[in-house]
Amino acid sequence: MHLDHSHDGPAAVSADAHRPDGTRRALRIGLGGPVGSGKTATVAALCRALRDQLSLAVVTNDIYTREDAEFLLREAVLPPERITAVETGACPHTAIRDDISANLEAVEDLEDDLGPLDLILVESGGDNLTATFSKGLVDAQVFVIDVAGGDDIPRKGGPGVTTADLLVVNKTDLAPYVGSDLARMAADAKEQRGDLPVVLQSLRSEAGVGEVAAWVRARLAAWTA
Amino acid sequence: MTRAALLVLADGRFPAGGHAHSGGAEAAVKAGRITGAAGLEEFCRGRLHTSGAVSAALAAAAALGVDPVALDGAADARTPSAALRVAARKLGRQLMRAARTTWPHPELDALARQFPKGAHQPVVLGLAARAAGLGPEDAAYCSAYEGVSGPATAVVRLLSLDPFDATGVLARLAPEVDLVVRDAVDAARRAVDLGVDALPAGSAPLLEIGAEAHAAWPVRLFAS
Numbered sequence: 135m136h137l138d139h140s141h142d143g144p145a146a147v148s149a150d151a152h153r154p155d156g157t158r159r160a161l162r163i164g165l166g167g168p169v170g171s172g173k174t175a176t177v178a179a180l181c182r183a184l185r186d187q188l189s190l191a192v193v194t195n196d197i198y199t200r201e202d203a204e205f206l207l208r209e210a211v212l213p214p215e216r217i218t219a220v221e222t223g224a225c226p227h228t229a230i231r232d233d234i235s236a237n238l239e240a241v242e243d244l245e246d247d248l249g250p251l252d253l254i255l256v257e258s259g260g261d262n263l264t265a266t267f268s269k270g271l272v273d274a275q276v277f278v279i280d281v282a283g284g285d286d287i288p289r290k291g292g293p294g295v296t297t298a299d300l301l302v303v304n305k306t307d308l309a310p311y312v313g314s315d316l317a318r319m320a321a322d323a324k325e326q327r328g329d330l331p332v333v334l335q336s337l338r339s340e341a342g343v344g345e346v347a348a349w350v351r352a353r354l355a356a357w358t359a
Numbered sequence: 360m361t362r363a364a365l366l367v368l369a370d371g372r373f374p375a376g377g378h379a380h381s382g383g384a385e386a387a388v389k390a391g392r393i394t395g396a397a398g399l400e401e402f403c404r405g406r407l408h409t410s411g412a413v414s415a416a417l418a419a420a421a422a423l424g425v426d427p428v429a430l431d432g433a434a435d436a437r438t439p440s441a442a443l444r445v446a447a448r449k450l451g452r453q454l455m456r457a458a459r460t461t462w463p464h465p466e467l468d469a470l471a472r473q474f475p476k477g478a479h480q481p482v483v484l485g486l487a488a489r490a491a492g493l494g495p496e497d498a499a500y501c502s503a504y505e506g507v508s509g510p511a512t513a514v515v516r517l518l519s520l521d522p523f524d525a526t527g528v529l530a531r532l533a534p535e536v537d538l539v540v541r542d543a544v545d546a547a548r549r550a551v552d553l554g555v556d557a558l559p560a561g562s563a564p565l566l567e568i569g570a571e572a573h574a575a576w577p578v579r580l581f582a583s
């Protein structure tokens with residue numbers, strides 16, 4: 135009867151905070167943003183920063199290859215069984231927002247196969263400024279843009295920039311070379327986002343992914359509280 | 360039962376994972392067998408009368424209450440390509456999640472328990488129709504139609520085909536969908552008494568071969 139129960143009920147509800155056996159499932163954080171802004175690099179850096187303290191896994195959603203998953207494998211940021219690639223039929227935003235079934239399957243399979251996890255990072259394939267994650271798939275989302283994509287992106291807004299739980303403006307080291315005004319990006323972001331947090335980071339700097347990792351730790355503390 | 364439930368189940372936006380699959384169209388495009396609307400129509404016609412007819416009959420039989428485990432075995436036996444069996448189970452699992460949330464039903468729960476990694480999609484589709492209070496004809500229509508609408512949508516993306524042309528293809532195929540559904544329901548009714556051997560077993564070798572090749576590509580847009 136106990137076993138029976140474990141396959142009924144909760145498995146049908148995607149956003150349920152518990153696994154079928156009643157334990158709390160992993161916190162799921164989505165990372166989205168335009169092509170090449172540094173999502174995979176941020177995921178890799180987060181894995182390196184957190185893997186010693188936390189049990190982690192990653193799901194990637196590439197547009198047409200397994201490139202992101204393969205990069206993470208090559209960099210050996212996690213053992214291979216902790217990295218899953220979801221195929222998205224040329225529409226990554228559909229797979230993270232409108233029809234999340236393949237991604238839900240991936241996150242649930244990771245926890246079924248590896249045992250309870252603390253955190254699963256879900257990277258969306260590079261998409262446009264309107265791509266956001268469904269609340270049925272992730273508990274919080276990070277939107278990653280970069281200074282080289284134009285310093286007017288925060289001003290333009292859009293659902294990713296405006297509503298993500300954390301906005302990351304990446305590659306600040308490149309600002310002098312592409313003529314981006316960091317102060318203006320920060321001010322525009324503040325204008326669009328009100329009290330929602332913004333991190334300006336360069337993964338090439340010493341501080342690296344530190345601030346984002348601290349934000350993830352805080353979310354996790356709130357999740358397990 | 361409500362008629363409108365059919366629209367919910369047949370809606371291309373029903374969140375059951377189909378958007379990531381091309382129904383063999385990606386392999387056919389790469390092989391040069393689909394280069395435009397005419398090729399798409401021939402592809403869809405071939406699919407409709409072979410694997411489409413089988414899927415529709417399986418779905419209708421499941422909707423009639425034929426043992427889903429036997430139907431799943433029949434689907435396996437009618438799908439030579441291992442890659443296609445994997446895709447069918449994946450899609451079945453995803454549809455199961457959506458159906459259980461949308462139309463909770465003990466028969467869906469039982470099948471999910473029996474096949475935690477997924478039963479064949481047409482079987483789940485038929486059972487979902489049953490859970491939604493729909494009949495065998497409705498299930499067969501959903502199955503036959505999505506068997507051609509999936510490739511059509513995929514080819515719009517793959518070839519930047521004019522979406523009006525793709526929709527025209529589907530409209531021209533509609534009378535043939537009617538025929539396939541009629542035969543599927545007949546076969547499903549026979550299967551109630553005679554067992555799953557009464558179901559059709561047509562297959563399209565090129566679809567099977569194409570699926571095996573496609574699954575081995577390093578770079579592709581669709582999962583199948």
Ligand SMILES: Nc1nc2c(ncn2[C@@H]2O[C@H](COP(=O)(O)OP(=O)(O)OP(=O)(O)O)[C@@H](O)[C@H]2O)c(=O)[nH]1
Nearest residue numbers: 168169170171172173174175259260305336337338
């Ligand atoms: N200079 C600089 N380069 C960076 C930084 N972060 C990432 N990059 C580089 O930017 C390029 C793209 O980074 P990815 O992490 O692959 O970007 P992505 O957002 O995952 O890209 P898609 O998944 O293709 O959308 C890579 O060459 C990274 O090494 C940074 O902070 N500074």
Ligand SMILES: [Mg+2]
Nearest residue numbers: 173174202260
């Ligand atoms: Mg990436």
